[in-house]
Amino acid sequence: MKKLSCREAIREALAEEMLRDDNVVLIGEDLGCYGGCFQVTAGLFETFGPKQIIETPVSEEAIVGVSIGAAMMGMRPVVEIMYGDFSTLAADPLINHAAKMRFLSAGKLSVPLVYRTPMGSGTGAAAQHTQSLESMFTNIPGLKILYPSMPADLKGLMKSAIRDQDPVLFFEHKLYGVEEMIPEEDYLIPIGKADIKQKGNDVSIITYGKTVFTALEAARLLEDDDISAEVVDLRTLRPLDKDAIIASVVKTGRAVVVHEAPLFGGFSGEIVATIAEHPEAFRALKAPVARVCGLDMPTPFNKHLELELPPSHTRIIDAVLTLFRS
């Protein structure tokens, strides 16, 4: 085992795959000597050079469109878009093209592209640089969507994403410095499998991305109340590991769904629906399903205000306790 940060875990996955297959190519702005906006690709240019690291102009729409065309011809592009907020500019190539190329060609073309971008607040970057926009894409058939949280998952899932035949959106939280021990040897983590980050019996806290850390902290504190919380880290949003969600809720009988994106219209709705429409899970529920998500407003620049937007462990704990009271 070795200790890696989230940043290093992604970097290592990229490097290993680029070494394995020189059709794996990083494409994006400032990826070279600058190392990418969040330093994820720092140092890679020295090893892989311009054939595998392509720096582009500020042209998000075309960067993704170009990557689609290249992927159709055999490249395995890993596109970095600096901030998830700019996914708005990449929506047409991703939704209308990458997601539909296989279908429109009746399987004759595929788009094995990975679209990497960081989401979320906490950086003091205000309303246009702090959003969690996964809901723009979760309703699009043809896309796969990952949002892992911990170094080991980031590495294993990035490698699987790169080897996948379909377009994969790979969302990253911005706690790039968080560290974890990960295996020395080469490994993959399959797309579409959730991971129980903490086992528990009384309530299921279902989440993904940055709020996995918040949920774990809440679960730790809930022990003081003698509540044993299970933390389900979805890791993949599409295809969703429904079995894992159902199994956990059937066991605990209570569910709290957590994410950083604003509550209304967020992906939490799909998770709640997955539970509420499943006969067994529905019958197992001892209380309503609760959601603890981002506040329904743009992100303020002010630091104190910004910190109030994403779910806190206090808000999660309150939601859990309410379930036990009702």
Add this chain to the structure above:
Amino acid sequence: MKKLSCREAIREALAEEMLRDDNVVLIGEDLGCYGGCFQVTAGLFETFGPKQIIETPVSEEAIVGVSIGAAMMGMRPVVEIMYGDFSTLAADPLINHAAKMRFLSAGKLSVPLVYRTPMGSGTGAAAQHTQSLESMFTNIPGLKILYPSMPADLKGLMKSAIRDQDPVLFFEHKLYGVEEMIPEEDYLIPIGKADIKQKGNDVSIITYGKTVFTALEAARLLEDDDISAEVVDLRTLRPLDKDAIIASVVKTGRAVVVHEAPLFGGFSGEIVATIAEHPEAFRALKAPVARVCGLDMPTPFNKHLELELPPSHTRIIDAVLTLFRS
């Protein structure tokens, strides 16, 4: 009362508002002598001319961006984008700019813009012209989102949308020819209020847009099974009329959520969550909440296949009957 089609109802709303206020301006492609791709604006150019009808190049991103700037300066633009699928191109101005201008200016600027676009399949136009992309936007604070179905609602809500101070996305289904009797006199319908299109006691069918018609047909046929279905037409998706949903479900104890967009990750999740997280509604539920939505795939061109994607009344009826069996 007078009979109007959906197309005519929208057109009448536009014409009345343009007459009332010459800052109401239609902006989009082929709006003039062509009358818009679906003929909604046919004939208006003759009356209102180029000062209130601005034809643009094929530049969806800039069309919406330009409209935002104009709205900040006092125009009340009503932008038409030919197909909802091209909302992908307008995502940046809508999500990062229109939705955030008031916030970023601490209330000193507003963007009273209406973004009109048709969604949905049934026209044989294949995967890039038939999507229902409302989920791209329902998680964005700062936007209001309407998706009415019937002529009277289309007219009354369009007028309210135009008079609203905030950016409103106004999604239209493509059954533009469907007719209804509507009031002769001037009227508005408030944003954020659902409408019970049919009263019933045994099950709530909650939906919006084109599937309101399907739901009504299902409700009619369910009478043969002695099931009295209530059809809740949301009309507005954001802000959602939670009270109307809860009241209906508390009354009936059963809920089926229906929309044309693909099931997974669709807005149905938010509706189910609204029910499942509400203590009273949750306690009232006699069965799991069901969803009947579009199939999880791009739209095929083939006519028979295309018709299988959206919810049919048969699928709705089956879902309702299942709730009575469980």
Add this chain to the structure above:
Amino acid sequence: MAFELDKDKALSTLSLMLRIRLFEEKIEEMFSNHVMHGTTHLAIGQEAVHAGVSPALDPMDWIVTTHRCHGHTLAKGSSIEEMFAEFLGYSNGLAYGLGGSMHLIDVDRHNAGSSAVVGSGVPIATGMALQLKRSGSKQLAVAFFGDGASSRGAIHESMNIASVMRLPVLFLCEHNMYGMSACARDMVSTDSIAHRGASYGIESRMVDGNDVEAVFESVTHAADYIREHGKPYLLETRTYRFSGHSKNDKKLYRTHEEEQQWLQRDPIALFEQRLIERKQMSVIQMESLRQSIKDEMDTTVEQLMNNPQELTIEEAAGFTYASKEDSAR
């Protein structure tokens, strides 16, 4: 002296132009008979562009087309049987009936299909060129786009990228004076889209798009330039669609007089006239060529319609993601 195709090439070119024209006329007939659903975008009048581009290129060069893609698809050599079947939504169509008229795609013939989002095919073609270059291929990619599409930002971004990355892409503007009802005069802020090449350091040229030999010659030149210099090229062809924009177009946005003037310059008639003058072909030969193509169209459609084949919804849904076997590839 103006460029002239040799006799064999001239005959095959005329034959292709006629195939394109008669294919579209057949489609038009089928639509009026309500045999087809959806919509379609005919390019009657633009056959010189269609027959002048791909035949001037290497068959292994790739194309990315537009919503108005029938002619380009025929010019790449697709079978009319598979094309008609696609229009009918049949599973023996080019894309098994999943794409229809706007998405004709034929990977075996290096036709990567079209985007029905106007202009969005251009970055895709640019990306194909990027990988062609990386993999050391001598092939190029053609990005077709219209005068209407020229206003899309994606095209600006693509031209800039193609130039700074030196990509083997031929930007081929099919300027037919209108984008739907919008006249280029009112929508395009330059007299010639080709002139925009200079903004990107891209070589460019404008050519009469109703003169198939001129198109052929310009494309040959452009392709040579691209292969020799490893740089993109922008070619603007000026033409006119005699047909309406799509199924239901009343053509109120243009005058009868304008249409008549362009009809005088029907690209097929012009080329036939030349072949007659050059004594490469007789009117009678032309008539019989036309008739035999028409017969082929009619027979093909009749046979297809006698034996309709459609995917099941499960089969169709199976193309949303790669199957396990695809993934193992």
Add this chain to the structure above:
Amino acid sequence: MAFELDKDKALSTLSLMLRIRLFEEKIEEMFSNHVMHGTTHLAIGQEAVHAGVSPALDPMDWIVTTHRCHGHTLAKGSSIEEMFAEFLGYSNGLAYGLGGSMHLIDVDRHNAGSSAVVGSGVPIATGMALQLKRSGSKQLAVAFFGDGASSRGAIHESMNIASVMRLPVLFLCEHNMYGMSACARDMVSTDSIAHRGASYGIESRMVDGNDVEAVFESVTHAADYIREHGKPYLLETRTYRFSGHSKNDKKLYRTHEEEQQWLQRDPIALFEQRLIERKQMSVIQMESLRQSIKDEMDTTVEQLMNNPQELTIEEAAGFTYASKEDSAR
């Protein structure tokens, strides 16, 4: 002979340039002292553009800026107190602390703020110009954008629209050689972005962006042209940012030598030199001006920080939608 500002204007211009420089130096200091959070984009070295544009325009003209917006905001006359307060996230800031460094906005001074999505402010400014024109105003809108932003499709779409609709917009390219670490030489496919004006039928000019009088004169000319002809104009200013792109930039992408060359052409030093040569101001006067501005900066920040004021989260959330009262307007 080169254009010269008269004495009064020259002194106010130098004073403005110094205010911009010292404001940014103060910000830099506050960041290193960890008094501020988030990031910031300094434009040290680009003061001639900032002081040369808005002061050459009518105060009622509107501007839309970029992420690098401090200088433009000062040039429009915003109070440093409200600006510093915004940087500190205070409720007495320009936008009550909701926007911060990248979103300085001051509607009263006809500064519509900036988009932090590079290039996306340009269509917004274009739309402001559309409504200014429609409402019969004589005002124009300025769309600032950088060399990096020039690659965004939105700018192409906006220039085309502004041209065909004849909108009173001044496209002002602030070319500082880099977009983050990306050198314009590698990313921009033309020697001069101003040359792209021709592609859109837009008049254009390139000017030395380190010469404040040249910028002033060019902007005056451009504004006259826009108002007289009712058409857009594209002005490219060539300058250099001495500072890094943002807080954490090691500047590995450029050479020390290049930086030194540009430092020789520091726009403030150049202008001061001229004023001394013209005997319009003495070195001593300049020193005392600089000192008094520095004192003002220090005092303002100190006073602000002694009395921090912040919105509550409920107050902040209240700006998501119009309130009932707003709606009644």
